[in-house]
Amino acid sequence: MTFSIVARSADGAAHGVAVASKFLGAGAAVPAALATVGAVATQSYANLSYRPQALTLLETGVSAPLAVRALIAGDAGPVGQRQVGVVGAAGDGGTFTGEDCHPWAGGTAGDGYAIQGNMLAGPQVVDGMEVAWQASAAEPRLAYRLLAALRAGDLAGGDRRGRQSAAVLVVAKGMGYGGTSDVWVDLRVDDHPDPVAELLRLLEMHSLYFERPDPATLIPLTGAVAEEVRDRLKRAGHTTADLDAALADWAGIENLEERLVTGAIDPHVLAQLRAA
Structure with missing residues (x-):
């Protein structure tokens, strides 16, 4: 029902999530992140308790793949319908797709990223996102890298039911408004015929109004x-x-x-x- 990417910046200073779905307000349910610690996306009959649990595990030094295993092991609900991606301060990301998720469902993970999706047009959605993520390595702004990957997944077919919402959340120490917050970017498109494109438009506006000058x-x-x-x-x-x-x-x-x-x-x- 959703596709997402969870990742950290090349310098390790920022962590974030980008998500799109045929679901009202996916940004309110899927992503969470904590500066210097990591980020998580929970989806497919999402267990929202994964968000604080994953961040707490990462904060204690647990790796992202092990954090994913712990989340699944501690879930008393329908684990076969869950999907989750986690990235920590270092190392590979971790991803899980339950065997009962609506097809096509799956994910991939590597150094500093985890990509996952369910009820997708096909595996090309995740593959396209991974290619776009790796191809954008020269872009220093994590939000733009995340949305490049999200847009690639969208253009590859995305959620096979259609489009409705998208969101991007990025955190980094002291990078929020006036330096008094760690929330660097927090943008949501809750109900729109082309939410990923609209999110890209909002990110350009955000850069103008909230980025600090070079x-x-x-x-x-x-x-x-x-x-x-x-x-x-x-x-x-x-x-x-x-x-x-x-x-x-x-x-x-x-x-x-x-x-x-x-x-x-x-x-x-x-x-x-x-x-x-």
């Missing part, structure tokens, strides 16, 4: 750039003499405050100011 691309607020910024801010009604303060005032209204750096301007911020 220091290598910052433009000093001096000379002609400073004059242009001052003029555009003045026309927008932000006339504070201090340019950084005026820019911060405008950026706060536009929800771009995460991209502010004193004495410089992010090219994305400049582009939005020019568009305004």
